[in-house]
Amino acid sequence: MSVKIKQVSKLLIGDGIVFLLWCWFLLCLPSRLFVSPTSYVVEASNGALLNAAIASDGQWRFPAADSIPGKFAKCIIAFEDKRFYKHPGVDILAMARAMRQNYRAKGIVSGGSTLTMQTIRLSRRQDRTVAQKLLEILLAIRLEVRSSKQEILRLYAANAPFGSNVVGLEAAAWRYFGRSPQSLSWGEMATLAVLPNSPGLVHPGRNITRLITKRNNLLDQLAKLKIIDQATANLSKLEPVPGKPRPLPQNAPHLLNRFKTERASLKIPTTRIRSTLDEALQLKINSLLKRYNNRYRANDIDNIAALVLNVKNGTVMAYAGNIYQPENAALESHVDMIKAPRSPGSTLKPLLYASMLNDGLILPKTLIPDIPTQIGNYSPQNYDLGYDGAIAADRALSRSLNIPAVRLLQTYKYPRFYDQLKKLGFSTLNQPADHYGLSLILGGSEVTMWDLAKTYMGMARSLNHYNEYKGYYNPHDYDAPGYVQQKNIEKLEENELQRNSLLDNGSIWNTFNAMEELMRPGDEGLWEQFSSAQRLAWKTGTSFGFRDAWAIGLTPDYVVCVWVGNADGEGRPGLTGIDVAAPVLFDIFRQLPKGKWFETPKNKLKQLSICRQSGFKASEYCPDRVTELVPFAGEKTVVCPYHKVIHLDQSKTFRVTDQCISPANMVHQPWFILPPAMEYYYKIKHSDYKPLPPFRNGCGDTGNNYVMDMIYPKNNAAIYIPLEFDGKRGKVVFTATHKNADAQIYWHIDDEYVATTAHTHQLSLSPAPGKHTLTLVDNQGERFVQQFTILDREKH
Template identity: 30%
Template sequence: MKSRFVLLRVVMVLLALLLLLLVGDRLFPLPLQQVEPARVVVAEDGTPLWRFADRNGIWRYPVTVDDVSPYYLQALLTYEDRWFWHHPGVNPLAIFRAAWQDITGREIISGGSTLTMQVARLIDPQPRTFSGKLHQVWRALQLEWHLSKREILTLYLNRAPFGGTIEGIGAASWTWLGKPPSEMTRSEAALMAVLPQAPSRLRPDRWPLRAQAARNKVLQRMIDYQVWSSPHVEEIFAEPVWLAPRQMPELAPLLARRLIAQSPQQKVTSTIDASLQRQLEAMAQGWKNQLPPRTSMAVMVVDHTNMKVRAYIGSVDLNDDSRFGHVDMISSVRSPGSVLKPFVYGLAIDDGLIHAESLLQDVPRRFGDYRPGNFDTGFHGPVSASEALSRSLNLPAVQLLDAYGPKRLTAALRNVGLRLHFPTAVEPNLSLVLGGTGTRMDEIVAAYSAFARHGNAAQLRFLPEQQLEQRALMSPGAAWVIRRVLAGEAQPQPDGQLPAVVPLAWKTGTSYGYRDAWAVGINARYLIGVWVGRPDGTPVAGQYGNASAVPVMNQVSNLLMSSPRLRGSVLPADPRPPSVSVASICWPGGQTLPVGDTNCRQRRQSWIVNQTVPPTLLAPGQESLSGIQQPVWLNAQGKRVAADCRSARGQTVTLWPLPLEPWLPPGERRASRLPPIDTQCPPLRLGNAAPLLLSGVRDGQILRRLPGQPLLTVTASVQGGQGSQRWWFLNGDPLESQQGVMSRVLPFEKPGNYQLTVLDEGGQVASAAFTVR
């Protein structure tokens, strides 16, 4: 009976103790969630790029047990806690041994703390007193209660102090050894295992002899407990300990800031190639001294086979405030200059407006109030589509966009992720193809992937787990043709001579006022984006794409293609799609004509898509003027006659578009191309059927004199018409002399309404009413 009573009391005491433990656990939970996590962004191979410390300035590189070298785990557990996998958090034998050693030695010889107790001290620091020790024991028991051994070990791996602001074996390995903790050698593992005992006193860069002695102590214990064999360890004893001063990860800071803002994870793994990033950042530092003051630079490299972002330089120098180094120019909205032109040409091919050698008109034109010019301020007359794109001529691009539609282009680009930004209440207009809009480098580079991915524009992948997403922007044939044009391979070649691996294709851009200089390149494997300019938008005279951005792009491309990472690998090929073929076409009509046809004034070889050979694209208004196909009736002598004349036979003469006349040799102009007139039976309409066009001033225009200037000078000119004589009238009054001139300089002293009229020999009249203020 008495034994039962004793047993009952024991059970009650145990239950009370258990209840007390439960209550204590509820009242004083483990402070695991109270520690603000430090965060780190790493490259795809795990190399730290940039760290974001916690509020105390501590940074950690999160690791798991599987991420750490087995050598380190062996050294750590053998030296710190051999019975870690077996004790309940507290090792009584170790505590008694440590107490006896401390008493007999009259000094602290060993601590007796288990690894679990060290974790308890790390997560809930307490003073080194008897009560503090009891608190530590309590936390250790809680840890063993709530967590598994691997979880407790993981806490130690990520919280152990390694000196200064470094915590955890992951951060320590990268900082001291420059390698992931999984690659530690035995010697390094032994050093890292003992370093947390006195991080400041054992710093290997300052006190290498102390660090070596501590390491050797660990090595000796590994021999004593037969964890490592003597031959292995004896070799390590002779190795001196010397490590370079610790280095914090400082790569891709602006990308790290971007990714950390989008992800809640403690460790964010990016797609960056750490080696390439380091090389390009060094290259950017080299370019920094060659840039004008306050000018920055941005570079982006993307592997277009999988759309992984391999390098990201958002500014030339993060720490240079004079160059606004903290501003990420890759994600900033800037004027794209001419880098949107390839999309216009590719979509125009798909729309059946042009082929690669279509005749376009690089001539002065006005589109409403918009009058674009070329970068070199000149005009080149008749040009092919491929030449206009490769030379980045503005007027042909505007002509194409006018035919395709700016709203339609904007919608097509937005559908694949390239957003164009316009001022409030401003709709997409023709200026966008010359930089009259805003967009971002990362979206431009992503859209350019369409030329390397068979017409599909894919989204950038900043994280390895991101899925590859793409949408069709243009046909594979159009994308292939545009890429070949940009690579300098516009002229068709037989498949046997055409390289399957496309050389570097690129496009430049310069925004209005020399504010933004662009170069976007596509080589066999990578997309390269380069921007140079001032982040505050201040113009920099003489800064343009070819001079400022192209040299950087070429250097990046050469570095990529000569990189060891590509040695032995097969470069991606871009063979000619089945939809692309070669056609022999004729200017000025733009279509195929048989050999010997007199309307074939220039024969050219062109890439065509889907067997489509569109005629020459005419500008609005040119179609109503009989275009370039002029019907005539000829008699037996080959002279022009009326349609009802005897033996008249119909024929069509293909003429060059009228605005190209000044750039044509005399034998190709309308007066020479049309047969002479038979005076016995002349056609009802004499002349060359060329309309009389007045330029320099337009109907309804309001002209204003410059402040302080007494005169307003207007230069007016005419094209077309019949004969060599022109008569000029201002408000009905003939202008004196020089009736035959094709242009006049007119000074206006007084404000008022004016009408300028020009008359040719055939009676055609061209006029414009305007106002001078």
């Protein structure tokens, strides 16, 4: 009995050992064979290499490709492992031959390792001993059980040494031949196939004779195996072998760096991406920006960036964060200006215009005051330092006038606009709304090119989708553009659509139409040159101090954003959006296919009777009306405040009242009447403007219809008078206007008479610090009173 127990015990122990050995065999290989860091690689949408960065361990090592070229597979198998497809990881015949050769040579002259064994050795990097060789044999067999022959070849090709700091076939092809492995010839591929055999000895640029001999022998072997014919082998032998390693393409360095920082959030497991960038377009834009940069550097303007988005797909087509010149550190070309927060200048004005249309605060052509303006200590100025008196909102946008924009924001309220920008996805508004105030609309904040282009792309996508979604809105239209190709794009479910959006399609359509009319002094020829090529909504911007020049344009298919300036924030004369950024914008659009303009979103617009002169909703007193397509919210706007009925005598020469004439004998006529300050400048640029007729003798003005007004300073203004160079206090130019061009105005400060003016009502005064009361009295006895304060020191 005891003997049987012992036999059973021995069997159990033997089975247990076998089981443990089998478990070890199954688990001896890690799930991931190679853990070395790999290079970051960015490919274009067509698979072409745009950029690569050396791995963190100083090696050029690309992530393993999905497949390897057939030429390399044939070359490496012919050179290293002729029976690769027949053995289970170990070639007994090759090992026997190697042992015989080593015995005869009394040293190691042949290893007999298969490609599978070499792959195991590359992953382990252990000393070459007999014990390690036996372990490699076991691990190679295990690898063959786990992986297909193609997978083993792929692992080998990605991790084999190719001399110097080049690891893997793909990195070697680019470093030695400047092309992808798929495009190499038989001679070039044979050269690479012989390198892993002795990478420390055979290095391109050294030992050329031995390299050529090995390559030629391999070519003859390929011919012998009937893989290629002898003529091809002989021609391939004439090809030169590479010299020193070549630099890899650096055509999208800033996108590569962006991918490095965002890889974790994108949840991409590999360091290689197939991007959405169009290779041809990226190269054209790189060349175009370099050409403009060479021109602008004569004015010490060192940096330029451009971003092109595909509206239909919501993807990035070209990403040039700067002119890449790493050899000149002073240019700071490493800074990605697409991500850098900068002052947006006037590029936010269309967003305010669209928001006010959306909320029913204005109509597309509503007249906006354009007169000298002071709000607290803030006095905005137009680019041309002039005034229109009153200007249509769309025209103010197309001319990028600052004063109307500030007055619109004053109506809309800057905290409300601040919240709107946050909702639209502007990520750099890090201060509270009060920090920016009304300057928010003139570039008083910071934005990134990425956020700016993303917002305009969202507007264009929303307008493109108006018909597709039957009046509903896609909540993902304003999502950030993607730069990584996605194989499976999730389809939007119908229940995800929304009834409302941040901006309705009618407001967006009106805004883009206004932007299409963009015109600035001096750019007429530029616009005419472009307008025949393609319809384009565009906007320029210039930051305070000429530090940032912007141009952004869009069509239903593309959004292009351009920034020009200095990365360190230094301003330069002439650094304006219209002068340096707009020409680049137009040149980029010339590289893009032409398309149709936006369709009119009729289901988001309504026809409204508009007063032609004022742009407001027509009142009963507006004689000249037009019908326009406006957003539904336009119905909420006020009726025209500038058309009133006046009473004239029978000759229509004088105004009259019932004090001097019977109402039955009056002619009642509607009249376009602007407030005096607006009229003062408006009539200079509008010769057809008709001032109010004077009152007939004996008839008084009972309504004071804006007889007098102050142009500067406005009521309750706080004014600082700086010292002149001689140390004396300067003066303030007070400006008033009067309906009657022949009227005289008597000026009083704190009830003390100062002076009398006629025709042109301006006075240079230097009141003492403190609060004062200004009183104007005309020769008809009409009075105008307001307050102002002279500051003792400048407020900050």
